[in-house]
Each structure stands twice: as structure tokens, then as C-alpha cells.
Amino acid sequence: MVDTQRSAEKSDERLRDAERTRAELLEVATEVFSEQGYSGARVDEIAERTRTTKRMIYYYFGGKEGLYLAVLEAAYRRIREAEQGLHADHLAPVDAVRRIAELTFDHHHDHPGFIRLVSVENIHNGQHLGKVESLRDLGTPAASLLDDVLARGRASGELRGDVDAVDVHMLISSYCVFQVANAATFGFLFGRDMLAPDVRERHRRILGDIVVGWLSA
Amino acid sequence: MVDTQRSAEKSDERLRDAERTRAELLEVATEVFSEQGYSGARVDEIAERTRTTKRMIYYYFGGKEGLYLAVLEAAYRRIREAEQGLHADHLAPVDAVRRIAELTFDHHHDHPGFIRLVSVENIHNGQHLGKVESLRDLGTPAASLLDDVLARGRASGELRGDVDAVDVHMLISSYCVFQVANAATFGFLFGRDMLAPDVRERHRRILGDIVVGWLSA
DNA sequence: CATTGTATGTACCGTTTCGTACATTAGCCA
DNA sequence: TGGCTAATGTACGAAACGGTACATACAATG
Helix, strand or coil, rough: CCCCCCCCCCCCCCCCCCHHHHHEEEEEEHHHHHHHHHHHHHHHHHHHHCCCCCCCCCCCCCCCHHHHHHHHHHHHHHHHHHHHHHCCCCHHHHHHHHHHHHHHHHHHCCCCHHHHHHHHHHHCCCCCCHHHHHCCCCCHHHHHHHHHHHHHHHHHHCCCCCCHHHHHHHHHHHHHHHHHCCCHHHHHHHHCCCCHHHHHHHHHHHHHHHHHHHHEE | CCCCCCCCCCCCCCCCCCCHHHHHHHHHHHHHHHHHHHCCCHHHHHHHHCCCCCHHHHHHHHHHHHHHHHHHHHHHHHHHHHHCCCCCCCCCCCHHHHHHHHHHHHHHHHHHHHHHHHHHHHHCCCCCHCCCHHCCCHHHHHCCCCHHHHHHHHCCCEEEECHHHHHHHHHHHHHHHHHHHHHHHHHHHHHCCCCCCCHHHHHHHHHHHHHHHEEEC
């Protein structure tokens, strides 16, 4: 009844496939915007790097800005999903905060494109982000995860109780974001390759030490 | 013999003044580049915001990229000067590190344009920064200042001795840079105005606590 | 005060870049 | 299987943008 051309779920290589075209456009656009910034990105370049044409950008996203908004939304949505997969309730409070810090660290290093996108958006004062309604309160999950751990630590006396979860998150974020977003200039000024495996490993451990040290009662 | 038009030193309002034109161009360009990014900045807009014309950008800086390089160099030079005015050798090691952290914090908040410029440069992978020979090893002063304090602390037993000065500097920088560079997106996601005076004051104190806590033996 | 080179203004050019009008085809459904 | 619509390709246009040729006026110098 169904299934004329498409076999199972992964329909492969139809000439016309709205979903595939949209997805490919989005993927390539994410790369280009994060590499060149919003103004630096060229609509023609994005199109050339896909199997479709510029025409489709206007057909599906309305224009350059629409495409950028879609990229932002998709990127943040992916982050949210990653955060939701982060469980720490089976660990002792001290171990849990270190775990959260380290996983956040890894996540940032593994998704430099997203970090760069955030930098781009900040250059433009977050003016696009504000337009995407669906991203309101996207930070809440991350904060409440930390909040839970802090509460448990306070109760058990292992963690100090006078620290705000968002402040903790900011410390972790700032450290992780910097590693990726400022690797070029910091690396240049201090002759340090921030992405080298051994350097990365040390930074990771240091972050854990700092967070645990700060929060320990 | 001298002094036909110019009175004393601050010659005021000659119609032709190379220094003034150059300086004004540089100042406005710093603003525009930090507001719009490299690609987003328009040569015409920069010119319009000064009392001179686009022609002068090409006359003095060769072009858009030359102007951007000059902006970068001037901005980093200013930072270096600020750092050199930072003395901490009269303070006890623990107080010294807190002082350095807090002054760095203030400096970042007071010069958002520079921070944004660094972000812009990182989006472009520091490709321009590498072209400015005069900026090699610009990080050294900041690192050695911290290095001295750490050495004193290690000698007196007040600070732990197994921490690298550059790592300390990176912690401080990351925290300070994030405050300014990511104020828009972080503020939006967590509903927090990063630039509000009371928030700023708390962040400042927290940074000091973290650094001192980490380094204390 | 005449001369000369630095500094500046105007008008313009060629290219890039975002966006669109128009034509066309693939694939779903009756 | 034939028609209808969603999807796609091509070619082009208009404005923006970086850059430059040419003309000119100011100011230091002898």
C-alpha cells in the first residue's frame, strides 16, 4: 500500500527528496556559517557545497537569514539533547560535579562548530537568537541538573551550600568555550596548541580540580 | 621658527592633519569591526563615521585588511600597556593572585570592544594576527607576572607549587572573556543580565574565590 | 612668496552577492 | 496512466561593495 519506491525507512537516492535537501542544506550551512561568520558566509558557497542549488535555500528557508536561524535552532536543539543524556544521580555529589564538568568539556571539544556558531551569534549581540521562540529557557535543564547535585551535596554536607547552580554552569562553560573559541589567539600568544591531546587532557583534569575545589565544603 | 599654526602641542583643528585622520580612522574602525565582524564591517560605513573619506583608508592603510590589521595591533598594544601597569610584588602571594584576577576582570568589562575584536579574530582562526610580527610573544608579560607571584607563594608555602602560570592565566582569561563575549547568548538562555552592576560584582568576587581556592596550598 | 610634495575630495569602475522570474521535471494519487 | 503539485534547475537582475583614477588644495620649506 505504501512503499512504492522507498524501501523500509532509509529511502536512498530519490532525485527529489525535500527532507534530504533540507537536511543537506542545513548541514553545510552550519559548517560555512561557523567557519566564516554570518556576513562572511556566502549563499552561493553554501549552495555549491551541496548537491542542490541556491534556489532551494530561498524555497525552504526564505533567504540567508532564515537559513541562519534554522542553523542556530538545530544546533541548540542538538546541544539540549546531549545534555539530557547526561545523568549524574547515581554518583556521589563530588564525583557528579567532576563528571558534569568533564563531560561538558568533552562535548565542547567534540563540537567546535557549535561553539564557533555561538561566537558568531554573540558578535551580532544575539539578535537572531532572540527571534527563535523555541529556544527560550533552553538553559534550564543544564541548570537544574547542577541544582540537583548541589542540593544533594548540601544535604550530605559534602558540598558548600552558598553557591548558585547557574554560577557553576557559567564557570564550566566559560572554561570549555574558551578552549575552543579562543584556541587560535591564545595559542598564538602563548605558543600553546590548545587542541593537542596531552594539553587537552591536562586542561580537562584542571577544570575538574577547580570545580571540585570550589564547591567542596 | 616653528609654530606657524600649531600652538604648543595639541594643535587644534587644522584642515589637514595626517595624525588626526589616521587616529580617527583607527578609532572608528575599531568600533565598526568589533560591532560587525570583519566581513560585516563596511568600508563605506567606517569612512562615513569619520570626518574624512574612504579614500584615506586606502591612502593610509592600503585597504580594508590593512586597516583591520592596524586595528588589531593597536588594540593588543593597549592591552599590553595596561598589563604592564599591573604591579603585585608588594602584596602577599594570596592577595596578589586575587588582585590580578580582579583587575583582569575589570579590564575586560571596561574594554568590551577589544574582547569582541578577539572573538572576531578567532572566527577567522587568527589568520590576521599571525601577520602582525610585532605581536609575537605578547603574552609573555602576563605569564611572567603570574609566574613571579606563584614562585613567591611556593617559596613561602602559601601557594601550591605544581601549577603552571599559563594555566592560571587561562582560567582567569576564560572566565573574564566569557562574561563579555558571551553575554548575549548566555544572558538570553539563563535570563541573566551579565552586565548589571550587582551581577558583575558577584562574578568578580567568585572569580577571586575560585583562583585563590585553586592555588592555595 | 613661490614651490613642491603631502594630504584630501569626487566620481567612477568592475565584481561580488543576495535574491528572483521563468521554465521544467519528478513523483504522488485518483 | 494521466494529470497535478511539490520540488528543482537556469539564467539573470539590481544593489552593495571594495577599490582606484584623477583632480586639487593645504602647508612646510627655502
